Amino acid sequence: MRTIDWVDGAIELVDQTRLPGDCVFLRIETVADLIGAIRRLAVRGAPALGVAGAMGVALAARTGEPIDALRAARPTAVNLAWGVDEAARHLPDADAVLARALEIRDDDIAACYRMSALGADLVRELTEGPDRSDASGASGGSGGFRRIRVMTICNTGGLAAVERGTALGVVQTLHERGLLAETLALETRPLLQGARLTAWELGRMGAPHRLVVDGVGPYLLARGAADVVLIGADRIAANGDTANKIGSYSLALGARRAGVPFVVVAPETTIDPAITSGDRIEIEDRGPGEVLSIHGVRLAPEGTGAANPAFDVTPHDLITAIVTDRRVIRVDRGETPYESGTA
Incomplete structure (x- = not known):
């Protein structure tokens, strides 16, 4: 589809x-x-x-x-x-x-398939090691090879592209290769793209998954519940700073503390060479309504305001790698999309 x-x-x-x-x-x-x-x-x-x-x-x-x-x-x-x-x-x-x-x-369809393959290869490389179980006792491996537990936020599958997607495309490739143990999908407040869309796509592909509330992501990483965090991107600065759905920065902090690889998956067209660093990325604010109400039902008392930035920026020093349709950029090794603001 x-x-x-x-x-x-x-x-x-x-x-x-x-x-x-x-x-x-x-x-x-x-x-x-x-x-x-x-x-x-x-x-x-x-x-x-x-x-x-x-x-x-x-x-x-x-x-x-x-x-x-x-x-x-x-x-x-x-x-x-x-x-x-x-x-x-x-x-x-x-x-x-x-x-x-x-x-x-x-080109977008072809790029998503290339990202999926490159990303799956990288994830297997980053997560090589002995099998283990997560905090709930779910198996981390079987059949003589490591099966990988992924955490992700928002929706990065075919619904976010034309077909297959970016970070969730990597998940699909891992699943097709028999390497996926489980995906932990954050619900992604306030519009619940993880709960509504990512869970729907994971169900359609037959991939094992559980839904978790946004705030529990870093805690589960600290408990060893995931082997890698995969996110998409809406804009990547020349130095590798990455704007993505709000909550991504919290996951990056949790992943760094837990020693879990944090990987961004996005096409080359998402890299903006004109933006030298993340503090120059314009962040869309979608207004208080999405936070204060769900489907027209108000959650907070009248007179309560809300802040609703749709995105946050993860600094490049918290990112392990950026996977595009053309290359793998090992940010943890000092590589950047561009050495300066121009290609």
Whole structure:
């Protein structure tokens, strides 16, 4: 199943706000409707947003709508602006714009498969050693080789890309190779992408998994419950600092304390050479409503405010490696995506 595609002159995408209850496809025929779908997270995930941005320009080439608001709809995720810019280079030739958008779609699919393989190879290398059991007694290995326990946050599977995904794509490859013992998926407040989306995808692939509340992640790492932490990224600075779903920084701190490898999986297009370090990454604040209410039911007393940054930044010195579709960057060995702000 593809999360997003171009079908008969329009964009068709999975409405992720309806999952896990209903798998519904939206047909998007205007840039305005696409912006609305992006802002309400009907489509989300850095690679998927890159494809959506390019396909949105293909719509604009037909409707005459402006694209500036589309480019800025999710400011932290660099792939959205990148996809818009890549397709816009071919304006006003609508056929050329669409051809580039479809090329970006196909490149994303291929990139996810390459990341999955590179990441699975790296995870096995990083976790080589004797079998062990986690704090709950679940087996850490069988059949003469080590089976790996993964912890992850948010959703980084096919729903975050076109197919397969980034960090969860690595999990899928480990599962297909018979190397996966279990995935511990953080629920990912406030919108529960882990509970709603990652658990749904893990169930579809038949991979063993458990859901845990966000705050327990570092504690479970300290108890030896996972062998590796795998996350995605929305923007990676030139020095390796990584913006990802809020809660990723806490996992990185917990992983460092526990001596657990912390691996970022994202396509090369998520690396932003213009951003020298993470303190220059714009962090989207989605407003208090998502924190104070769930499905229209208010959780906190009237008069209570809330802070709701959608992302945090993990400093590069807490990251073991960054896996892209082209390479493995061993940040723990002093490697960086770029030695300076330029390629």
